[in-house]
Amino acid sequence: MSQPEVSAASQKQWFGHPRGLSTLFFTEMWERASYYGMRALLLLYMTDLVRGGLGMDVQTGAAIYGLYTFGVYALALPGGWVADRLVGQRRAVLMGGVVIAAGHYVLALPYVLSGTEYWSFYLGLFLVVVGTGLLKPNVSAIVGDLYQKDTPARRDAGFSIFYMGINVGAVLGPTVCSWLGEQVNWHLGFSVAGIGMTLGVIQYILGRRHLTGAGELKGEAATAESQGNSWRLFYSAIAALVVIVVVGVYLVRSSYFALTLVGFAQATGLLVLIVSVLYFAYMILFGCHDGSERKRVFFIFLLFLGAAMFWSGFEQAGSSFNLFGQDYTDRVFGGWEMPTGWLQNINPAFIIIFAPIMGMLWVKLDQRNPSIPVKFGAGLVLLGVGFLVLAWAANYIPEGAGGDPSKGITMAWLVATYFFHTIGELCLSPVGLSSITKLSPDRYVGQMMGMWFMGAALGNLIAGLIAGYIEAMPMPQLFSTVATIVAVFGLLFLIFSIPIKKLAPGIN
Secondary structure: OOOOOOOHHHOOEEOOEEOHHHHHHHHHHHHHHHHHHHHHHHHHHHHOOOOOOOOOOHHHHHHHHHHHHHHHHHOHHHHHHHHHHHHHHHHHHHHHHHHHHHHHHHHOHHHOOOOOHHHHHHHHHHHHHHHHHHHHHHHHHHHHHOOOOOOHHHHHHHHHHHHHHHHHHHHHHHHHHHHHHHHOOHHHHHHHHHHHHHHHHHHHHHHHHHHOOOOOOOHHHHOHHHHHHHHHHHHHHHHHHHHHHHHHHHHHHOOOOOOOHHHHHHHHHHHHHHHHHHHHHHHHHHHOOOHHHHHHHHHHHHHHHHHHHHHHHHHHHHOHHHHHHHHHEOOEEOOEEOOHHHHHHHHHHHHHHHHHHHHHHHHHHHHHOOOHHHHHHHHHHHHHHHHHHHHHHHOOOOOOOOOOHHHOEOOHHHHHHHHHHHHHHHHHHHHHHHHHHHHOOHHHHHHHHHHHHHHHHHHHHHHHHHHOOOOOOOHHHHHHHHHHHHHHHHHHHHHOHHHHHOOOOOOO
16 A cells, blocks of 8 residues: 655754755765866866876867856756656656766776777766756755745755755865876866766665655646657657757858857857747746736846856856966965865855855844845855956966966965855855745746756856956956956846845745
């Protein structure tokens, strides 16, 4: 006899939160360890000319980096749709974790099989992109599903704890992968990322029993008729995508038009922005049932724009900041040179320290909590302040410091920059994740979460393109320009916070 279904919110508690939060916490921790560990190596490996890297120029490598990180988040939208309409969030997370692990192992293949550097590199990146698109939006959607709709402060606190798990992984990954990758072998570093994701998959399988009632197909999506229609649409979309790719490759190889990698990245960014605007317009006009839903989806659209702007600056941590740390920052201690990737531990270490404090602060403030647009505005302004610190630091780089870390500037400048970026991130990102689950119509939670990550995807692509100018444009000018743009955008959120908040009355 089958057991009755029990609400996830009524299950055993974990530090005052649903027990299932621990399963999702550690799943995301291991996934982020694999992602950030590999990301810390990626651009350095592509531009390396000495230790078996791909030997690309900075602009090309940064464009590939931007396209890769864009893809990681862009596929969150179809990944959310697959979960909403086909397999449910729980199965999508498991499938994604398995594919991610496979991608990292393919990236590591040249460590044991020479002559596979290029095809394994691109195939591995492709698999990680696809797997992350399935896992990333849906694990966050399940977190929201663990909580009752009438406990927004508790849900915000839960997302802050979940966010801390992300950053525990973000410390583990670069620490291990950077040391092995930079000082032993690049591909050995990639293999460790695969091991981390494998541990995440095992942990998720063992802990899925705590997710009872959360992450399953709901409502009309679970009916046989809806399932049949959705699978037909899925197969049609795959076929259309294959045709588009084949035609595009044929046109490029036949020299019908010239297309550089940087040009392709720029065109992709413009296309994504246009498609995203059209998607939100369609949802507002035809996907919503009433005026209240239309206002909330428009609210999500504004958060999408804010997220894209924030991540376009913040995600330079793995591109321009990584190059800045490698070439212009003093990392030498008593003759020992610290791996460049370890500098990327500063941000997650700060988050581990400050996330619990921010989580407790949101619960303590309760009804006096700053509104969602105020938190977004504060996050963007703090991001701008961090870039101003780095622009100031760039003026003090000694002559001939490039490529010789012992002649670079002190790491304190990057530490200060990451501090402001971390506080800004804690104002914006976990609050944004929680807000999407509260604002979205129930039948579109996965897709709206996908659009949130689409904003991150667009920001990542822009970040990669900006990093390509680190050698062509004076760094004080580059960083101060970014600071001005993101800070102005943040001020707009602060100025118009009251009318934006009125789009979703009752949502705090």
